[in-house]
Amino acid sequence: GAVVSQHPSRVICKSGTSVKIECRSLDFQATTMFWYRQFPKQSLMLMATSNEGSKATYEQGVEKDKFLINHASLTLSTLTVTSAHPEDSSFYICSARIGRVNTEAFFGQGTRLTVV
């Protein structure tokens, strides 16, 4: 299957700082990528849809100014958690699909963010 690479896999940051997470599609072009957040033993909650060359579409309740998404190329989307707080600690995972109609989603390895 297709490969989606996410970095870093783990990051610890101080409260108030910003953290950038990268999501790359290694062997295909992804006009759309998706960012999810997963709490321990819970489901994948869709945060936003990242669109290449345009603004991201955020799900209801997700602060767009706090979770900045940039999709500058067909193979790279970034999620920046700004002014991080301990409650932002979570597992963040991206995904991408090849094509637009009824196709499998491929996931990155995920990023475990801990804000201290």
Added chain:
Amino acid sequence: GENVEQHPSTLSVQEGDSAVIKCTYSDSASNYFPWYKQELGKRPQLIIDIRSNVGEKKDQRIAVTLNKTAKHFSLHITETQPEDSAVYFCAASIANTGNQFYFGTGTSLTVIP
């Protein structure tokens, strides 16, 4: 967006028995329903999917059924093995509205040897 519910949240079965996980969805426009398996600390991996023009699909020990009228779909694992132990997520997607996946709440399956 779409609302996907999944039951049960935890499931324990004896090795060799069958396991069934059920999901319901709210948006009748959803037309693609994948199932993902996630092992601890790892990324979700697709195990089977079904499209809305099909009622059932099978791949070896895994099968998925879809009832569009009732808006529910189920995952069936037969002859379970310890390596089937993981968290399973169902999802629903609408092809023509952004293509997002909305996931169910997950089922933690434990297969007891």
